[in-house]
Structure formats: C-alpha cells, structure tokens
Amino acid sequence: xxxxxxxxxxxxxxxxxxxxxxxxxxxxxxxxxxxxxxxxxxxxxxxxxxxxxxxxxxxxxxxxxxxxxxxxxxxxxxxxxxxxxxxxxxxxxxxxxxxxxxxxxxxxxxxxxxxxxxxxxxxxxxxxxxxxxxxxxxxxxxxxxxxxxxxxxxxxxxxxxxxxxxxxxxxxxxxxxxxxxxxxxxxxxxxxxxxxxxxxxxxxxxxxxxxxxxxxxxxxxxxxxxxxxxxxxxxxxxxxxxxxxxxxxxxxxxxxxxxxxxxxxxxxxxxxxxxxxxxxxxxxxxxxxxxxxxxxxxxxxxxxxxxxxxxxx
Numbered sequence: 001x002x003x004x005x006x007x008x009x010x011x012x013x014x015x016x017x018x019x020x021x022x023x024x025x026x027x028x029x030x031x032x033x034x035x036x037x038x039x040x041x042x043x044x045x046x047x048x049x050x051x052x053x054x055x056x057x058x059x060x061x062x063x064x065x066x067x068x069x070x071x072x073x074x075x076x077x078x079x080x081x082x083x084x085x086x087x088x089x090x091x092x093x094x095x096x097x098x099x100x101x102x103x104x105x106x107x108x109x110x111x112x113x114x115x116x117x118x119x120x121x122x123x124x125x126x127x128x129x130x131x132x133x134x135x136x137x138x139x140x141x142x143x144x145x146x147x148x149x150x151x152x153x154x155x156x157x158x159x160x161x162x163x164x165x166x167x168x169x170x171x172x173x174x175x176x177x178x179x180x181x182x183x184x185x186x187x188x189x190x191x192x193x194x195x196x197x198x199x200x201x202x203x204x205x206x207x208x209x210x211x212x213x214x215x216x217x218x219x220x221x222x223x224x225x226x227x228x229x230x231x232x233x234x235x236x237x238x239x240x241x242x243x244x245x246x247x248x249x250x251x252x253x254x255x256x257x258x259x260x261x262x263x264x265x266x267x268x269x270x271x272x273x274x275x276x277x278x279x280x281x282x283x284x285x286x287x288x289x290x291x292x293x294x295x296x297x298x299x300x301x302x303x304x305x306x307x308x309x310x311x312x313x
Contacts, residue, residue, distance in 0.1 A: 069108025095179030
C-alpha cells in the first residue's frame with residue numbers, strides 16, 4: 001500500500017544567499033551556487049548525518065536549527081511532529097553572511113509543511129522564515145532564487161518580486177576564517193541617519209536594480225555604494241575596506257558585504273578579457289599584502305531557489 005504524503009521521503013536543495021547588496025539594506029538579496037541539501041525520512045528517533053562544510057554544527061542534534069524550527073511550526077499548527085532521520089550535505093559557510101540561518105529555517109519550515117500537510121503558499125513559507133529571521137531578504141532569495149526584492153506584509157506573509165538579471169554576472173566570494181553573528185553586526189548600526197544618506201541609498205538601490213534588469217555592469221561600481229550599514233560594519237569586517245580598494249579596477253565591477261558580514265561578495269566584470277583565475281590571484285595577493293586571509297570561491301547567481309522532490313515508496 002502506498003504511503004501517505006506525510007510519511008514519504010522528502011528532499012530539499014537550498015542555495016546560499018547574499019543579502020543587502022550594498023545599498024539595498026534589508027530589502028534585496030541574491031541566491032548563489034552554494035547549497036544546503038537535505039533528505040529526510042520518518043524514523044523511530046531523530047538523527048542527523050552531516051557531510052560537507054561545518055559538520056560539527058550541522059551534525060549536532062541538540063538545538064539544531066532545522067529540527068527546532070520544524071518542531072515549533074508543527075506545534076503551532078497543532079500537528080504531531082514525527083521523528084526524522086535527516087541527511088545533510090552542506091556547502092554554505094555558517095555564521096559568515098551567506099544565508100545559512102535562513103536556509104536552515106526554510107528547511108525546517110519545509111519539513112513541517114510536508115509532514116504536517118500544511119499546504120502553505122510560497123508567501124507563507126517565506127513569511128514564516130522572515131518573521132524568525134527578522135528580515136525577509138535572505139529567505140526570499142533562498143526560496144525563489146535569482147535576485148529578489150522583498151518586504152513583510154503584516155506578520156505572516158512576505159511580498160516578493162523575483163528579478164531575472166540580464167546577462168552574465170560572475171561572482172567571487174571571499175570568506176574569512178572567523179564568523180560574525182548578525183546580532184553583533186546589528187549593534188554597531190546607528191538608530192538615525194541623515195536625509196542625505198537615506199536619499200543616496202534609495203538612489204543607488206534603484207540604480208542597482210536597473211543595472212541587473214538592463215544588463216549594464218558599468219553601473220555597478222557606483223550603484224553598490226552604501227551609507228546605511230557597510231561604513232559602520234567595516235571595523236568588524238576587515239575584508240570589506242581591503243577589497244573595496246579593488247572596486248572599479250580591471251576585472252572587478254564592485255564589492256559588497258555579504259549579508260551582515262564578515263564575508264564579501266565581489267562582482268567580476270564579464271567584459272574584461274582577463275581570466276577570472278588571474279583576477280582571483282590578484283585578489284589573493286592584495287589580501288596577503290594587507291595581512292588578511294580568506295577562502296575565495298568562484299560562483300554565480302543561482303537561477304533556482306529551494307526545490308524539493310518527495311518520493312513515495
């Protein structure tokens with residue numbers, strides 16, 4: 001006899017994300033090609049097998065963000081939460097501004113949606129993750145893919161617009177050794193801003209969106225300028241001012257803090273004939289000169305967001 005949906009195997013693939021994108025603070029994000037892959041089955045007891053990056057965190061059963069979110073959503077929906085055997089393959093750096101917590105929360109919500117037969121729409125799933133994250137940008141990009149602009153619509157749902165960037169947008173991600181909590185990064189932000197700073201960020205955000213929509217990479221160097229969060233977080237994220245010196249140089253369109261940091265996302269210039277590997281070597285040499293270290297990853301905007309395939313046996 002075929003099993004019901006609530007006991008079938010569940011698979012999910014969630015991309016890493018980079019939020020804020022310079023001036024688009026708490027409003028825009030992009031998904032990129034690093035992933036958290038998950039497979040779950042109903043079991044007699046909870047268990048997690050983790051491979052890939054940060055297995056010490058991903059494989060720790062106690063206070064696991066995916067399982068905790070899953071149980072909380074099931075409880076709120078008045079549904080029993082069956083124990084799950086979960087396999088995780090993680091590529092996303094944890095605690096380094098690449099959307100790892102949004103991906104984990106979305107994974108937990110998706111498990112509840114599946115095993116609780118909740119039938120939630122995209123707006124509800126992203127809204128629940130955004131409520132828990134306290135901002136919608138990472139969750140929207142992770143779920144929808146591409147570049148997204150998002151805002152909360154009340155407490156339960158998110159309004160999301162997915163942007164299909166025109167042209168080729170190669171990326172180089174610089175990941176430092178040490179993590180930085182979003183809470184710590186938020187503490188350094190002021191409570192008020194001048195009108196000039198606010199207007200500049202609105203202008204640059206609009207210019208940035210136009211650059212992606214119309215495929216105009218030449219706009220990016222100026223469009224990524226931010227006055228709302230990056231100047232204040234720079235002392236916590238030394239990669240940002242160091243790599244910011246390369247913005248507008250041959251091969252590098254612009255630089256932005258990835259999420260709240262400390263990782264930095266570099267937009268490479270597809271029009272320059274210099275190879276991406278040579279650009280990366282120049283970036284590595286620049287960091288070495290600054291006595292800074294970082295892992296460098298070539299990546300690209302991920303067109304697909306979270307995609308699940310459940311199998312019934």
